[in-house]
Amino acid sequence: MLLERLEKLPVGSFHYKLLAxxxxxxxxxxxxxxxxxxxxxxxxxxxxLAPEQMGWIGSVGFIGMALGAVISGTIADRIGRKLVFSLTVILYSLATGACALSWNYESLLLFRFLVGFGLGGELPVAATLMTEYAPTKLRGRFIVLLESFWGLGWLAAACIAYLLIPQYGWQIAFFIGALPAVYVFMIRVHMPESVRYLISKNRIGEAQEIVLMLEKKLHVASEPFDKELSDVE
Incomplete structure (x- = not known):
């Protein structure tokens, strides 16, 4: 009953806010x-820098991403999607800002690895949250829209490189990359925890509260849930 009511929710402002x-x-x-x-x-x-050093700077982040994706997925199943999403964004932001303060090649390698770990942890968790809240019949569309933000990110990087780096140096790019730490506050306010995660942890009351909140926000006729905790289908 609980998941059925979640699936029946019409697409509305909540879904687009979560997408954003x-x-x-x-x-x-x-x-x-x-x-x-x-x-x-x-x-x-x-x-x-030698060519091989440049190659390591570029690739160490991808090593971090691979590890971050594997580890964060496991942790998210234990402590929740929302918390892991917030923590990985903070890690990514702080490590990116630290890149601007790098004093040598080795320190930059370390910070780039941490950046990659945060990035790799955030991407699958974000996709999971979007998938779990998007209605089944429109889930593919929302995932495509989510992935389109990747192209916007590259466009933003190109603008920063063209407009700011020549004026303020390469450090400004990493300082700007630290700004998402502020974005975590938006996550805390506008992103609910995954209903499916709450059910898996037997936190049925919290899951019911989220569904009731969404029904009210999306102007869906709502009624209280039965007190039977087993009624989650």
Whole structure:
């Protein structure tokens, strides 16, 4: 009954707000991936980096992403999608800002790995949240819209590289990349926890409250749930 009522919710402002919140996460991720591509040639010249060093700076983030995706998915099943999403965005933001303060090649490698770990952890969790709340018949459309934010992130990276880096140096790109830490407050306000996660943890009352809140917000005729905790189908 609980999941059935969730699935029957019409598409409304909540779904588009959730799309915007999760989509911004994808946008910031793509922006960071793009920024390092624009920054690397400048760093190579300024620090006298060898080709293999440039390759490691570019690839160590992807190693972090692979590990982050695997580990964060497991953790999200234990402590919740919303919390892991927030924590990975904070990690990504702080590590990106730290890149601007890098004092040598080794420190930049470490920070880029942490950035990648945060990025890899955030992407699948965001997609999971969008999937779990989007109505079944429109789920594919919402996932496509979510993925379109990746292209916007690359566009933002190109604008930063063209307009700001020549004026303020490569560090400004990473300082801007730290801004998503502020975005976590938006996550806390506008993103509910996954109903399916709450059910899996037997937190049925919290799941019911979310469904009732969504029904009210989407102007759906609502009625109280039975007190039987087993009524979650």
């Amino acid at each position: 919140v999760t989509g911004l996460g994808w946008l910031f991720d793509a922006m960071d991936t793009g920024l390092i591509s624009f920054v690397l040639p400048i760093l190579a010249k300024e620090w006298g």
